[in-house]
Amino acid sequence: MLRALFAELSPLATHRGWPRVAVDADTWRAIGEALREGKLDLLAEWGDAGAVHCALYEPATRGVQIATIAAHEGRAPSLAVFHAPASRLERALADLYGIEVVGLPDQRAWLDHGRWPVRAPLAAQPRPASASASPAYRFLEAQGPGLHQVPVGPVHAGIIEPGHFRFTASGETVVRLEERLGYTHKGIEKSIVGRSVNDAARLAARVSGDSTVAYSFAFARAIEAALDSSPPPRALWLRAVMAELERIANHLGDIGAICNDASFAMLHAECGILRERTLRACARAFGHRLMMDRIVPGGVTTDLTADGEKEIGALCTRLTREFPELIELYDNTASLQDRTVGTGIVSTRLAAAFAAPGYVGRASSRLFDARVHLPYPPYDVAPLEIAVRHEGDVDARVWVRILEVQRSVLWLQSALGALPGGPVRLALPAATAESTESTAVVEGFRGDILTYVRIGAGQLIERCHLRDPSWLSWPLLEAAIEGNILADFPLCNKSFNCSYSGHDL
């Protein structure tokens, strides 16, 4: 499909790695139709100065293609009119760039809640915010006898990130859930423009704190590809070691938290202990519990000593010994299984249409893991087995996490024996006069993080787009809760564990 669409177009020389082509409105429409027919997956769609980009993935050939359409007079055609998953992405790029997306079925603002000092902050000429109060956000309606609305958030009773959920319920049964996000918008894509590479890397590492390694990894890969540079082999392996440790720690935390939302506190406590052991091993091996700022463009900042290797080895041994007991407890507690099995089902069809990332997709039969399907070093030479379930419920999402923890531990154990020697960081080559760009995809614990970077003279960032996997999984949560009861929402929500910060940017 990609070949049929783009074979006659020549890729732009400035974009390294996967090809990027400029397309016209007809091809853009053809892309939309291919997305609708499910022949292509939409990985990302983002705005730029006078243009809209989209990243496409073809499952059949494992090809990736970036397509760009120019926004003439601030207007660009919509993909969402063909393919609903593009809707929020287009609403966000309209908010940020002031581009009018022609044909976009949902014209409500998404990230812009009417409280920013300017409108279209990323456009060449930001508009001043209108003095009058912006109109109230119009939630989608559900009609029927006895329906009532339950607003939840943005401030919640627990210590979690802010987001608003508008439930329409018939008694206890949820008829419709609509999310409203954007409360943690920090203006990262604006702030990162004009920064030096190292400065920008620090900012990219802070998009979503629990995925800091994955974000640094994705950003570094995009920068290195744009500058035609390759880090030393040892750095590549250490990056993956950190990424797997991050995945293990987060999955352990999630498994415990999901059980806690079913008020089964014992697994929460036990998983919490294992997670803490993982973080402490990270702190001793890499000098930081979350390994923040350890991956930088050009390599890694901290080498792994022999002692550090032993720490991680000991952690793996402990996990292989203690984790199976917890799995057994999870599997054998009938009251817990009663809550997770059959709750919050995401259909295979929806998971495929939304290119559902990470465990959300893999729990609903979507065969995609960036480490396997778009392999980057060192996963190209040290492959992992993909973890897939087919039920699509909370239980399946827990099981994908369990399997991934186990496979990551196995991978770490074999990787520790195969770490190449040598330096861990090289200086980046000087920037060329013309700007260069690249796109990279890295599998974080939530799913694939896509990073697009354009770097100009003096190695300053001209444009950087960081697409959190949550962009693709948040809408599926609305579908998963439909027909379930209100009291099961926390369980479904935790099994998705989408990032607010990464989404709101």
Add this chain to the structure above:
Amino acid sequence: MRTGWPTQLAQLILVLGLAPLLTGVTRKVRARLLRRRGASVVQPYRDLLKLIRKEVVVAENASWLFRAAPYVIFATTWVAAALVPTFATGLPLGAAADLIVIVALLGTARFMLALAGLDVGTSFGGIGSSREMMFASLAEPAMLMAVFTLSLFAGSTELSSISAFMLGPRAGLSISVALALVALIIVALGENARIPVDNPATHLELTMVHEAMILEYSGRHLAVIEAAAFVKLLLYLSLIACVFVPWGTAVAGAGLFGYALGLGLYAGKLALLGFLLSVFETAIAKMRVFRVPEFLGVALMLGLLGTMLLFVSRAPH
């Protein structure tokens, strides 16, 4: 009768004074089972003190009912708890108020709480009240059936008499009483917002039942409601102890030693029941909201069966 009133007064003070400690102990045990250190067992007292000192914030559209409800809830629960023989039987109030009055008092408290949850008009309060009433429609009859079983068995609805009968030679082992015990335990779990029906420690707005109804309360209002919840837990454990393990309870005129023994044994029984409660809560996950009526329905059926068995087995006489 001379020892009656001092005992009754001591009982009134005892249930109020001991209730926060019981909650503190169950929380501590649960924390230790989860490999946490846990807060001190006297933390509930500190929480109450803290809340009493805090300013009360009342929603703008709250009516007088919202302000009055906490005190009604507290008063009815407290009186109900004072009617259950704890360390000594022969309470003077017991003659005037039997088990059915206790059920009625608790029903009044629940009615006020549900009204207060609805009063402010927030969606969570409404959800909480609606769930509470759904559960109550099964929990209250189940409680009554258990009470009937015991009353028929012992030939009285008065707790001191039931307790004395259980100690006597005619009690023996009875399937009906066992069924009533199980029914009472299930009702106790539901009524006290414990796992698997509700989670007293939850922070998730959408899963709350009891916590959702009191979400709008603060300051001394919240303190009074919390105290009522502590007392209610004590009430149910005392009730189970009084009827099913009555040994050692002091009878009227037992002398100082008898009262001291009764008090010590009562404390031991409470501690044991609190411990068992924590163990049970740790070993099980919370139910789906719609499973709870089934769970409470089991209690109702057991109570009903117990009553019917008593009639059937006595038929030839």
